[in-house]
Amino acid sequence: MRRLVIPMEKIRESDRDTIGSKAFSLHDIAEAGLKVPVFVCISTRAYEIYLESSSLKGSILLELSRKDIKDMRWEEMWDTSLRIRNMFLNTPMSEGLDRKLRGELNERFTDIPVVVRSSAPGEDSAMTSFAGLHESYVNVRGMDSIMDHIRLVWASLWSDAALLYREELGLEIEHSSMSVIVQELIEGDTSGIVFSKSPDNGEQMVIEAVHGLNKGLVDGDVDPDRWMIDRKTAFTIRHDKPSDRERLVVLSNTGTVLKKANSRTLSAVPLSENDINELYKIAQILERRFVQPQDIEWTIKDGVIYVLQSRPVTASEDNEKLWYLSLSRTIENLKDLRKKIENELIPAMISDVRILQSIKPALMDNRKLAREIVYRKRLYESWDKKYKDEFIPFAHGMRLFGQVYNDVIRPSNPYEFMDLLQGAGLLSIKRNEDLNRLAGKLRKNSSLLSKAKENEIGEDLRKDLEDIFSIFGHAGIFKTREAMLKHIVELASSPEKVIPEKKDISYMENRFISAFTEENRSFAEELLDIGRTSYRLRDNDNIYLGRIENQFLVLLDEAKRRVASRVTDIDIDDIGEEELLKALDHDNYIPAKKVRAKEESFSPMGMERIRQIRGQPAGKGLVTGIARVIVNNEDLFNARYGEILVCDSINPNMTFVVPLASGIVERRGGMLIHGAIIAREYGIPCVTGIPDATRIIKNGDEVTVDGYLGIVTIHRDSGRLQMGRFSLYLCSSQ
Amino acid sequence: MNVQKLAVLATFHEDGPYTNLVAFVASNDLKHIFFVTPVSTRKYSYLNTSRKASMMIDNRSNSENDFKDAMAVNASGAVTEVEKTDELRKLYLAKHPYLRDFFQSPSSALMRLEVKSYIVASSFQNVVEMTVT
Numbered sequence: 001m002r003r004l005v006i007p008m009e010k011i012r013e014s015d016r017d018t019i020g021s022k023a024f025s026l027h028d029i030a031e032a033g034l035k036v037p038v039f040v041c042i043s044t045r046a047y048e049i050y051l052e053s054s055s056l057k058g059s060i061l062l063e064l065s066r067k068d069i070k071d072m073r074w075e076e077m078w079d080t081s082l083r084i085r086n087m088f089l090n091t092p093m094s095e096g097l098d099r100k101l102r103g104e105l106n107e108r109f110t111d112i113p114v115v116v117r118s119s120a121p122g123e124d125s126a127m128t129s130f131a132g133l134h135e136s137y138v139n140v141r142g143m144d145s146i147m148d149h150i151r152l153v154w155a156s157l158w159s160d161a162a163l164l165y166r167e168e169l170g171l172e173i174e175h176s177s178m179s180v181i182v183q184e185l186i187e188g189d190t191s192g193i194v195f196s197k198s199p200d201n202g203e204q205m206v207i208e209a210v211h212g213l214n215k216g217l218v219d220g221d222v223d224p225d226r227w228m229i230d231r232k233t234a235f236t237i238r239h240d241k242p243s244d245r246e247r248l249v250v251l252s253n254t255g256t257v258l259k260k261a262n263s264r265t266l267s268a269v270p271l272s273e274n275d276i277n278e279l280y281k282i283a284q285i286l287e288r289r290f291v292q293p294q295d296i297e298w299t300i301k302d303g304v305i306y307v308l309q310s311r312p313v314t315a316s317e318d319n320e321k322l323w324y325l326s327l328s329r330t331i332e333n334l335k336d337l338r339k340k341i342e343n344e345l346i347p348a349m350i351s352d353v354r355i356l357q358s359i360k361p362a363l364m365d366n367r368k369l370a371r372e373i374v375y376r377k378r379l380y381e382s383w384d385k386k387y388k389d390e391f392i393p394f395a396h397g398m399r400l401f402g403q404v405y406n407d408v409i410r411p412s413n414p415y416e417f418m419d420l421l422q423g424a425g426l427l428s429i430k431r432n433e434d435l436n437r438l439a440g441k442l443r444k445n446s447s448l449l450s451k452a453k454e455n456e457i458g459e460d461l462r463k464d465l466e467d468i469f470s471i472f473g474h475a476g477i478f479k480t481r482e483a484m485l486k487h488i489v490e491l492a493s494s495p496e497k498v499i500p501e502k503k504d505i506s507y508m509e510n511r512f513i514s515a516f517t518e519e520n521r522s523f524a525e526e527l528l529d530i531g532r533t534s535y536r537l538r539d540n541d542n543i544y545l546g547r548i549e550n551q552f553l554v555l556l557d558e559a560k561r562r563v564a565s566r567v568t569d570i571d572i573d574d575i576g577e578e579e580l581l582k583a584l585d586h587d588n589y590i591p592a593k594k595v596r597a598k599e600e601s602f603s604p605m606g607m608e609r610i611r612q613i614r615g616q617p618a619g620k621g622l623v624t625g626i627a628r629v630i631v632n633n634e635d636l637f638n639a640r641y642g643e644i645l646v647c648d649s650i651n652p653n654m655t656f657v658v659p660l661a662s663g664i665v666e667r668r669g670g671m672l673i674h675g676a677i678i679a680r681e682y683g684i685p686c687v688t689g690i691p692d693a694t695r696i697i698k699n700g701d702e703v704t705v706d707g708y709l710g711i712v713t714i715h716r717d718s719g720r721l722q723m724g725r726f727s728l729y730l731c732s733s734q
Numbered sequence: 735m736n737v738q739k740l741a742v743l744a745t746f747h748e749d750g751p752y753t754n755l756v757a758f759v760a761s762n763d764l765k766h767i768f769f770v771t772p773v774s775t776r777k778y779s780y781l782n783t784s785r786k787a788s789m790m791i792d793n794r795s796n797s798e799n800d801f802k803d804a805m806a807v808n809a810s811g812a813v814t815e816v817e818k819t820d821e822l823r824k825l826y827l828a829k830h831p832y833l834r835d836f837f838q839s840p841s842s843a844l845m846r847l848e849v850k851s852y853i854v855a856s857s858f859q860n861v862v863e864m865t866v867t
Contacts, residue, residue: 058832612775622773622841704774708839713774 002045004097005104008038018043020119020179022309025290029307032289034282036307037115038184040108044121044177046097047154053094059087060158060173066614066710067669067689069163075670076689078399079616081160086406086414088155093147101150102143105182109146113139113251116149117181118156122169133161133169134178138215139185139251146182152407153180161328186306187251188213188299190270192224195313196283197231197293204237205229207279209270212248214297214308215256221332222247222258225270234280241269247332253519258332278305286310329396331523334530337394341537345390349383349544356551361558369559370584373577376552383548391541397534398672401527408515415671420509420528421535422681423502427543428652429681431472432659433499435488438464442492452489455482472543477633477653479550479557486637487656494641497659500683539652539674546653559584566590609716610696617710618671619679619686623663624704624715627697630654644705646697650675658682663705665712667693679707687712735760735791735807739830742790743769745780745813752780758789759829765866767809767847768816768826770837778843785812787847801858811850811866815843 002018011019011027019027019041030036051057063083067076092098118134135156137149156162157178162171170176192209208217208224216222223242230237245268248261271279279298282305286294290310297308329337356376361369398421405417441461442449451457457465465488469481478484509528516524560572563583567575570593575583579591628643630636630650636657639645645661647654649668655678658664662684666675669689679686685707690696693712697703702715741758744751754777756769767789771778781787788810794800816822818837822844826837836842852864 055831058830062832624774706772706774706839706841708841709772709836711772711774711841713772 002043004043004046004049004100006041006043007108008036008040011041015041015043017121018045018179020044020121020181022117022119022311023179023181024119025310026181026307028289029286029310032285034285034307035304037186038108039181040105040183041119042101042150042180042182044179046101046150046180047157047178049097050091050093050151050154053097054091056087056091057173060084063087064173066616067691069166071691072163072689073669074160074164075668075673076616077163078160079669079671081158081163082399082402082406083414084158085152085155085403086411088151089406089410090412091151093151098147102147105146106143109182109184110143113141113185114146115181115183115185116140116146116153117183118153119179119181120157120169121177121179133165134159137255138213139255141254145254150180150182154178185251186299186301186308188301188306190275191297191299192217192270192279194279194283194296194298195293196287196296197313198228199313201228203231205231205280205283207271207276209275210248211245211261211265211268211270212250213256214249214299216247216249216258218297219249219330219333221330222249227271227276229276229280234277236276239269245270253517257523258330275300275305282307329393329400331400331527331530334394334397334400334534335526337390338397338530338533341390341394341541342533345386346541346544349548352379352383353544353547353551356548361555366562366584366587369555369562370581373552373555373559373581373584376555377577380545380549380552383545387541387545391537394534395538395672397530398538401531401534404524404527405512409512416508417531418671418680419503420505420512421532424532424536426536426539426652426677426681427472428539428655428678429499431468431543432656434468434472435484435656436491436496436659438468439488439491440496442489443496449489449492452485452492455485457485472656477546477636477656479553483637490640491659494660497682499681535677538672539677542652542674546651556580563591610714611716612711612713613690613696615665615687615689615710615712616669616671617707618666618673618676618688619664619684619707621663621683621685621707622704623685623707624702625662627665627699627701627703627714628661629694629697629699630657631694644703646693646703647675648694649673650678652678658684663703663707664688665690665693665697665703665705667691735764736829738791738793741767741769743777744788744790745777746784746786747780748783752776756789757830757833758791759826761825764852765849767849768822769845769847770826770833770842771845772839772842774841778845781813781815781845785814787811787813789847805854805856808853808855809847809849809851810853811848813845813847816846818844 006015006019008027008030011024016024023041026036026039063080069077072080115136115138117136120134135153137152140146140149157176162169190209190211191214192207195206198204198206207227207229210217210222210224217224223244225242226240227236228238229235245266246261247258248265249256249258282298283294283296286296290312293313294310295313296310299306299308359372364372402417406414438461442452465481465485469478469484472478512528513521513524556577559580560575563575563580564572566583567590574593575591576594579594583589583591623644625642625644627646628639630645630647636654639657639660641660642662643660644663644665645657646665650666652674655674658678659682664675664679664684664686666673666688667690670676673688676686676688685705687705687707687710690712697714704713704715739757740755742753743756744753756771758767758769760767788808790806790808792804792806794804823837827834849866851866854862854864
């Protein structure tokens with residue numbers, strides 16, 4: 001029988017597989033005569049007993065069966081991981097397991113703060129070394145909290161980062177397991193890392209150091225001092241100082257906190273020459289012992305160097321995975337990002353749009369127009385890059401808030417936290433309200449509506465239309481006032497879609513804030529604020545980006561208008577941008593038709609027809625309606641009241657159509673994507689993550705969207721179903 | 735009946751029979767078998783048209799041993815949608831705790847097969863019929 005808890009002094013070679021790589025490496029480091037903090041291992045057997053004695057295994061399997069992980073986007077992986085994490089949070093250990101673990105841990109860690117760390121078998125081994133895939137928690141105090149954090153570390157076996165690297169890890173429910181290290185916390189005065197061999201220069205070693213705890217360095221909140229050392233001679237080649245040493249991470253009552261450094265720390269270099277020499281020797285010892293270059297974490301307390309962990313140096317070459325891992329941000333990082341977005345980026349976007357709007361394309365000659373098109377395209381591309389680099393990472397604010405909310409509240413619904421974010425003042429909702437207000441005027445007056453259908457509107461309405469168009473008309477989709485009016489007429493011809501009144505969230509908000517100690521309440525408030533801003537900006541930044549894109553598209557339209565007379569037998573919209581530019585530059589050039597990529601024929605297995613697909617339940621409710629498949633922007637203007645929108649990926653510039661829809665089906669998956677956010681704002685059933693949605697579902701198909709279970713059913717040729725108490729076209733939500 | 739998690743449900747409609755796998759639980763007296771289905775499914779639709787149904791619960795292992803060891807129970811009767819009471823929730827989730835969200839969803843229905851008779855087949859061709867009273 002494998003032991004549940006193994007103290008550091010009793011670890012043997014045969015325990016390697018049950019205590020995980022990190023723990024075995026710590027054992028090895030201690031065997032090499034180096035100092036490590038006192039620790040015990042909760043073996044993988046405990047994880048297995050926990051899984052076997054609860055319903056978790058079945059629940060995880062059901063969750064993973066929703067969609068093949070290899071087909072998931074990163075948002076879906078995060079969602080899957082969030083749901084699994086919440087299962088662990090809400091599944092207590094059996095009484096027997098809880099008693100045994102407490103008994104063993106009580107002997108060593110009754111009154112001292114500890115670190116609870118992951119140690120997955122296979123992780124950090126010679127073949128697979130990935131930093132930060134699983135969780136570790138610093139400064140955990142009290143037995144109840146230690147027991148809670150053991151479950152959180154177990155849950156991190158299924159973290160989004162672990163799902164991303166599932167193939168490298170061989171992540172499977174039947175074989176994967178997790179060991180946990182419970183370790184004495186060393187409150188270091190100085191901490192850092194050593195790369196025994198620099199990933200950038202094989203002749204050098206890198207040492208990085210910060211005042212306080214390592215967390216600031218690892219999370220990227222504190223800039224370190226950096227030394228480049230000659231591996232052969234131990235000579236310091238270079239010392240790079242940080243721009244400042246203004247911040248450091250120290251212990252708080254529970255966890256850690258980033259605080260301002262005092263004046264002494266500001267000027268002090270964190271390592272002495274002797275420290276650097278000692279760290280050099282440690283790195284040499286560990287590289288020899290593990291027979292390959294090591295990435296070592298250490299801390300110094302009262303002059304003693306403790307090795308916290310050592311793993312092989314690896315460099316992932318998968319940029320996409322690295323980009324995804326970089327999205328995970330700390331609150332400090334998010335606060336900095338928010339300042340940059342609100343104070344620099346959005347004002348700059350607005351300013352760019354204003355400048356572009358002031359330039360009248362009609363006044364440009366053809367060559368100037370061509371140059372302006374090229375300029376605007378580059379400008380849009382540079383903003384699109386900033387969107388990826390700055391705005392998307394800020395969306396992590398919602399996720400960070402959600403994770404903390406679930407940790408402290410432990411709701412049965414892992415998305416309960418979204419109720420606290422909704423109604424945060426989305427520009428897309430404001431646009432829809434403005435459009436709806438105008439539609440309301442037409443709805444009340446049938447003669448006005450009839451005239452508007454003929455594109456005739458009086459002065460008052462024209463002014464209202466102009467007001468909305470001036471704000472939202474430049475956001476990619478509504479290229480003309482006529483297009484906007486057409487949509488308003490459709491809205492006016494349909495019953496009004498009212499945004500359901502939000503439930504009173506003050507109770508939820510109080511409950512969340514009160515769950516923190518007095519000392520940590522300001523953190524909770526800041527986090528909620530970041531969550532709300534992130535929710536709002538995730539939507540709004542697309543509107544701003546859409547306006548910049550529109551300024552490019554408007555010029556393309558002007559170019560088409562000018563060149564149209566040169567082509568007779570082809571549609572001007574079939575001429576690509578490059579050909580248009582050539583035509584603008586050369587007066588007699590006849591542009592050629594764009595060669596369209598042949599659309600891949602989609603016929604899943606001959607006569608096979610997909611009838612029912614499972615995705616993610618992203619907006620509660622059940623509805624049956626006729627599908628409106630959105631392939632291009634023009635399709636949005638053909639949508640009719642009550643239809644189910646089926647789209648590949650909806651963005652806030654497209655969501656003006658949502659008030660007409662009775663349900664949404666989206667190929668892109670996730671609970672926090674635009675389609676899901678707007679569906680919940682309107683209380684519309686929504687299912688996301690349906691692969692090939694726009695190809696499987698055809699315009700006019702009768703479709704049922706089950707936003708509770710995440711199921712989409714296509715009733716093609718099967719006759720009308722008898723849904724008993726659930727009548728067709730029923731839209732029950734919330 | 736207590737060990738097996740899935741059963742084959744046969745429903746009936748104008749074009750012929752229709753079968754599915756369902757996660758079931760039987761009442762202690764074996765008079766009722768419960769299962770849950772989304773309301774947008776064929777089986778739910780067919781059961782709304784004709785309540786007649788049968789279920790097969792078996793323990794085959796998909797090996798030659800099945801000809802000697804496998805046992806199949808056929809339960810037939812009429813199916814009704816029933817309220818998801820606390821008592822039935824406990825009964826169902828005790829056997830299928832991981833189906834909590836599925837059970838509780840407003841878009842799923844709890845169905846009860848009122849068993850009229852059981853037919854038990856074992857050892858390849860031994861068949862016993864039992865009527866539920």
